Amino acid sequence: MTEQSIAKSFEVNKQWDKAIEKYKEIYQNDKSLYIISKLLWCYSRNKDYSSAKKYCEILIKNEPNNPKWFYMMGYQYYMEKHWEKAIEYFEKALSIKPNYFVVLYRISYAYLQCAGEYMKLTKSEYWNAIGYLNKAHETWNNFSKEERVKEKNTYFNVCFTHGKAFMLIPNKNKDAINYFESALQIKDDYNCRYNLCKCLYFNKEYERAKEALPKVKKFYILELEAQIENKFCLLYTSDAADDLI
Numbered sequence: 001m002t003e004q005s006i007a008k009s010f011e012v013n014k015q016w017d018k019a020i021e022k023y024k025e026i027y028q029n030d031k032s033l034y035i036i037s038k039l040l041w042c043y044s045r046n047k048d049y050s051s052a053k054k055y056c057e058i059l060i061k062n063e064p065n066n067p068k069w070f071y072m073m074g075y076q077y078y079m080e081k082h083w084e085k086a087i088e089y090f091e092k093a094l095s096i097k098p099n100y101f102v103v104l105y106r107i108s109y110a111y112l113q114c115a116g117e118y119m120k121l122t123k124s125e126y127w128n129a130i131g132y133l134n135k136a137h138e139t140w141n142n143f144s145k146e147e148r149v150k151e152k153n154t155y156f157n158v159c160f161t162h163g164k165a166f167m168l169i170p171n172k173n174k175d176a177i178n179y180f181e182s183a184l185q186i187k188d189d190y191n192c193r194y195n196l197c198k199c200l201y202f203n204k205e206y207e208r209a210k211e212a213l214p215k216v217k218k219f220y221i222l223e224l225e226a227q228i229e230n231k232f233c234l235l236y237t238s239d240a241a242d243d244l245i
Helices: 003-012 016-027 033-045 049-062 067-079 083-096 101-115 124-141 145-166 170-186 190-202 206-212 219-244
Strands: none
Touching (some): 003 016, 003 033, 033 067, 049 067, 067 083, 067 101, 083 101, 101 124, 101 145, 124 145, 145 190, 190 206, 190 219, 206 219
């Protein structure tokens, strides 16, 4: 086996420490952008974001028009929850490739984290996030069938994030429901079901809320189920009383 195939084998098996050591050995004699990108990837996967950023800097310097390296630099800051710095690099990636789908998702999430929950509707960061989410939907709608298959997990995240951004906002709650339902068409996720269920509950759609309940016995889901059952019973009792009048 060649040195690169050995390193690749470690990488495929997610043995990140071993992969890094092997790629570092190779790097002594081969400083190609390919090997640098492998070191970036392995360091990032090993959660050594500081080291990953050093290799990102080299790649950006050598390929300043490649949006992938700006995305990758932003991703390291994103994983460190340095949202503003992540946004800075995501913006640079999008200035080169405006429809960079995963970046549209991540920058919207980062902006939402900057906005927080308190009075978020008054903050530009919140509306920036919504703008990028809308752009992500527009990009998805223009995808080919093959592109949708490739990007479906990212689109799940787009729909879920958009639903979370809109839930509990009175005039947007129905939109949140639609986004959660769109996400669930891609994959059945209990957290998404839970949030859909909450939206339906707050929208007083108790029967639909019961149907949406995830089949997971977590305390907060059981608590929501009890609240729905209570409202559903009260509604049923009220309707029965009306029939007697």
